[in-house]
Amino acid sequence: MGLRSVQVASSISSAVVEVTSFDLDPAILTRLDLLQARDETTFRHSQAVAELMAAFARHLMMEPDSIRLLGLAGLLHDIGKTELSIAVLDKPGRLTANEMAHMRSHPARGHRFLSQFGSVPDVVLDICLHHHERLDGTGYPDRLAGAEISLPVRIATICDVYDALVSPRQYRPAWTPKDTADWMLQADGFFDPDLLRQFLHLVSTK
Ligand SMILES: [Fe+2]
Numbered sequence: 001m002g003l004r005s006v007q008v009a010s011s012i013s014s015a016v017v018e019v020t021s022f023d024l025d026p027a028i029l030t031r032l033d034l035l036q037a038r039d040e041t042t043f044r045h046s047q048a049v050a051e052l053m054a055a056f057a058r059h060l061m062m063e064p065d066s067i068r069l070l071g072l073a074g075l076l077h078d079i080g081k082t083e084l085s086i087a088v089l090d091k092p093g094r095l096t097a098n099e100m101a102h103m104r105s106h107p108a109r110g111h112r113f114l115s116q117f118g119s120v121p122d123v124v125l126d127i128c129l130h131h132h133e134r135l136d137g138t139g140y141p142d143r144l145a146g147a148e149i150s151l152p153v154r155i156a157t158i159c160d161v162y163d164a165l166v167s168p169r170q171y172r173p174a175w176t177p178k179d180t181a182d183w184m185l186q187a188d189g190f191f192d193p194d195l196l197r198q199f200l201h202l203v204s205t206k
């Protein structure tokens, strides 16, 4: 299935993100096709994060343009994983220090790729580079903290971790929504607490 016809439609709101509605360079769509072909898990995760981000933005009563942009950012946030080794992406066991460093290079790789094109909005670039930052400064790649982390990135980190935990992985089964919510609420310093409460309320009512 070609990415050009894919719609990301949320089941928890009427938010719809259609990649073809953005003036994106064809090379970006080709890269999304590549992600789907070589790393189905990350591709599905990206679609799910796009849905969650668009739905959460709608829940926060953001403007329609912002909702669409956050959906697009969700779809592209892990695009840098197309440059990672399949052996590392698919490794079932614990990663070595070198493999972890390789894995953690995906935000910068994605940001570098997307920055080549003048067509990618700043908020999408910000989310791509910073979606693994944590409010307490323990994230990567830039160890941003507190107010250095933008609202769109705070939204992205919540949606990204939530979907990762409620989805099965090679090395563990899917967590239940309840276990995921409990873990995120006690992960002190990771997430914006006010946004997290609102997000968990949204997904608990879907
Ligand atoms: Fe990521």
Ligand SMILES: [Fe+2]
Residues within 6 Å of the ligand: 045, 049, 077, 078, 160
């Ligand atoms: Fe992700």
